[in-house]
Amino acid sequence: MIPSTTTRAHPRFKPFTIDGIPIDPPLTLAPMAGHTHYAFRSLIREQGGCGLVCTELISSEAFQNRGRYKQAVQRFDFYPHEFPIAVQLFGSDPFVMAEAAKIVVDHGAAIVDINMGCWVPKVAKKGAGAALLRDVCTATAVVEAVVKAVSVPVTVKVRSGFEDGVVTAVPFAKAAEQCGVKAIAVHARFAGQGHSGQADWDVIRRVKETVTTMPVIGNGDVLTPEDAARMLDETGCDGVMIGRGALGRPWIFRHVAHFLATGERLPEPSRAERAALALEHARRLVRTSIFREAACVLELRGQLSKYRLDEDGSVTIRNQIVRATTLADIEAVLLPLIEREHAPR
Ligand SMILES: Cc1cc2nc3c(=O)[nH]c(=O)nc-3n(C[C@H](O)[C@H](O)[C@H](O)COP(=O)(O)O)c2cc1C
Incomplete structure (x- = not known):
């Protein structure tokens, strides 16, 4: 008798596209300042399992400043073989953000990502990062300006909201989709939480239920293959973004992808x-x-x-x-x- 083969692939583990760019597998590396430089991103890519990488946040204002321009350009230290790569920008002035977006696209960015999640005072005090979620009007103006300025897909990375308990990610996701944003990553914590406490993935589920065409990437506290499976189950998200779980573990994406494709755990590296x-x-x-x-x-x-x-x-x-x-x-x-x-x- 021929033994029956049972595949234990996760039913929601499927590639998705960001405006035609395939994200396959649907696992993405979170932008992390001081960590997601070319050396680390390329190690992750070589290990396999990661469908999209991102630079760390880059100041849009730096491109307006003669002294800082060169260093800002050098911060998106990517190589063509990294395709697809998202370049993340932060800022709160629609014109300045649009100009910065044009520059990074001229230098080869496949996707422009707008940071709406950074809570550190240096960024949020200027109305940028997560503070944009406090002011949906400016946030929408920034998004519209960037979408209009570039021909590549624009994505946003948001937190659940700025003020504790006030979920702005859900209404903002709808507005962003209507402005032409092509994907949204949701870090399911409020700005004041920093990285503390537990991510509340229910916000990801609500964002997914709200948008109609744009893929939703869930983020927050995925440290194991089982966490990734649970996030897909509980939220219905299209992709899973991993940050701290990848630090010192560039193989994590291969392990998560293997688990989601087969139901089997790979052994940890020696x-x-x-x-x-x-x-x-x-x-x-x-x-x-x-x-x-x-x-x-x-x-x-x-x-x-x-x-x-x-x-x-x-x-x-x-x-x-x-x-x-x-x-x-x-x-x-x-x-x-x-x-x-x-x-x-
Ligand atoms: C050291 C560090 C640097 C980070 N830098 C950025 C950044 O540049 N841009 C951004 O959008 N998020 C940044 N984040 C947030 C992560 O992208 C991610 O949203 C967060 O760590 C939650 O995901 P995780 O639980 O998988 O780590 C950073 C997080 C850490 C730990």
């Missing part, structure tokens, strides 16, 4: 595999960053610590990494971890 990825992350950042090696290594101290390379209960490796000042220091910590596992026993 310590040597994790160390090899951390090493490649470090080398690639130093090779491709616009910043000098010393500045990269400062950033890497935090980023590499997330690869959890210590044995349970120990912090030896972590302590060595946070004291590194050169790439050679990092190599001296990581290479023995890789070689030890491959040494003959």
Whole structure:
């Protein structure tokens, strides 16, 4: 008898499109300032399972300022082989946002994403980021100006709302869709929550129920393949965005995609595999960053610590990494971890 093959693919795990751009698999990397540079994004892409990556937020005002223009342009450090990539802009002036959008598209952005989720005072005090959700009139004007300025799809990333308990994501999603926005990502927390507390995915479900054509990407607290399956089940969203769950775990998208396609869990990478990825992350950042090696290594101290390379209960490796000042220091910590596992026993 031929054994029956049972597929345990998740019924909602299907590619979607953003104005014709396929997002396949429907898993996206959240923009994260200080983390989602080319080195990390490209590692994630190589690991597989991620359908869309995004730059960190870039100030639209910086493009108006002679002194900051060059650095702003360098911040979207993407390469053509990263297609599709979204470039995220923040700002509250419709004209300035539209001008910045034209510049990033001229430099190759496939999608322009508008940040309506950042709560840090530096951004929100100027009426940008999540503060736009307090003022739907300005938010809509920004969206309209950007949509009009560029020929590529425009997306928005919002929080549930600005004031605690006041859900603006739902009415705003409808307005954004009517203005021509092609997808919305919803981080299901209010601005004042920062990253604390639990994301309330019900807001994602309500946004999905409200819009008619535009895909909805759910975001907040997806750390495991099972979380992603639960988000698809509970909210009906089209895609799942992962942020902190990917830090020090660039393979997470492959694992989530495999789980959603088969119902099976892949084994976690060994310590040597994790160390090899951390090493490649470090080398690639130093090779491709616009910043000098010393500045990269400062950033890497935090980023590499997330690869959890210590044995349970120990912090030896972590302590060595946070004291590194050169790439050679990092190599001296990581290479023995890789070689030890491959040494003959
Ligand atoms: C270190 C860090 C930097 C972030 N930077 C950005 C950013 O530049 N733009 C943005 O829209 N969201 C930013 N976020 C928010 C994430 O994109 C995401 O919405 C949030 O972390 C919730 O998703 P998660 O639970 O999967 O991490 C940042 C989050 C973290 C932890």
